[in-house]
Amino acid sequence: MILRIKMFFRKEHSERGAALMIVLSIVTVLSILVMQFFHKAVIERNLANNLRNRFSAELLAESAVNITKLQMTLWAKAKGQLSSMAGGANIPIDVSAPFCSQFPELMSTSLLRMIFSEGGKEAAEKLAAEIKAKKEEERGESGKEEIKIGDVDVGGSLFGIGAFDKEKAEKFLKFEGDFAGVCSDESSKFNINMFASMDPSKPVLSGLNAYDSAKQLLVKILLSRRYRGLFPDGEREASEIVRNIADYVDKNSEINEIGGVTRGNEDSLYTGVKWGYGAKNTKLISLSELNLIAGVDDKWLMPLLADGDAITIYGSDKINVCTASDDIVSALILDYANSSPSIPDIKE
The missing domain is CATH 1.10.40.60 (EpsJ-like)
Known part of the structure; x- marks a missing residue:
């Protein structure tokens, strides 16, 4: 009788141990699968983000090139008139060089965002004054006209951002990221x-x-x-x-x-x-x-x-x-x- 009871307890403990091992094995396998799935998801998310950022950067760069080319085309058409106007106003503008190379600060979407934001006019006029001072220092000239950007004049109605409709400009600038066009000879x-x-x-x-x-x-x-x-x-x-x-x-x-x-x-x-x-x-x-x-x-x-x-x-x-x-x-x-x-x- 005592022998049978001992054998019963041994059998019961053996079955419980086997069940515990099975449960632990299943939990371990599931943990590994979950970790692998999570790791794969993180990698795929990072790859997707990198691809998106790459594509976004490519589009921003292409936009910068296109806008700079457009500006250079407009400059080529208008530089004759601008030369006579700038000479009469005593404003230091060299028409032999593209406008984008003389004032690279104006080819930036971050500046346009600043101009069309609240209080942007004052900040932009301050930047324009700094640009003018810089050009005068480089050329050793002193202009009599005040450069303004906002309503906007740059050297007495030469280059205006006021020609832009604010609502259209804000719609145009409604994208993530910024770009700046730079040109050189x-x-x-x-x-x-x-x-x-x-x-x-x-x-x-x-x-x-x-x-x-x-x-x-x-x-x-x-x-x-x-x-x-x-x-x-x-x-x-x-x-x-x-x-x-x-x-x-x-x-x-x-x-x-x-x-x-x-x-x-x-x-x-x-x-x-x-x-x-x-x-x-x-x-x-x-x-x-x-x-x-x-x-x-x-x-x-x-x-x-x-x-x-x-x-x-x-x-x-x-x-x-x-x-x-x-x-x-x-x-x-x-x-x-x-x-x-x-x-x-x-x-x-």
Whole structure:
């Protein structure tokens, strides 16, 4: 009798233990499934948000480009009339440069939102006064007319936002995010692609040919006051980098030194596992391709590209000194002075 009772209790405890293990296993599996589902949902939500933000940024960028193009078109049609009006009002406006490059602050939706918000008129007029003061300081001029934005005048009825209907403007601005249009004169920069159309071995009666002169100018730009500290070895390092850039773009396959001297095949700079390719020997399609060139380093390339007013891949082999930055103009003067025997050697 006692033996049967002991066996009964053993059987009951065994069944309870098995049931507990089954329940724990089910809970564990369900917990894992729930966590996996939650993790997957979070990932998909983040992917969806990233895709939405990407698409939104693309549309905002496209809108900025379209509005800037529209403004440039209107500016081209109106600049003759504006020139005479601005001259009579003694307002410092240069009609040779697009309006968007002279007053980039006015190509921003954040400014438009501020103008059409409560109290926006006063804030916008304050900004307009700051813009005018900045332009006068740059040009050393003093305008007599007050610049207003709001009702709106900019220099006595030249550029009005008052022409916009407030209700329509608010409807237009009813979207998330902001964009700002920025334009610049590409002919005011050094065109890297000019090396593709130049002959490194072209003979000249005296001095340097156009190919070597362009390289010397680019060296001067890289060693300008703004970027000089980025090249520890100074002119030697900058000259080697410029030589590699020119060789990568020009049509021949030789390493070209100053004076028409060649030194082996330019593809020898791109041997080994790190490279796996040779010189392009044609025009670049993006400034980011400069990263493919031997000797090019982000430590100086990123600041150069961030400033955006030194080099380009568009335009011709000429530089518009009227719209070029101070560093470009300084480099042009130094290059001309150093290449002219009649002018004493000068340094910046």
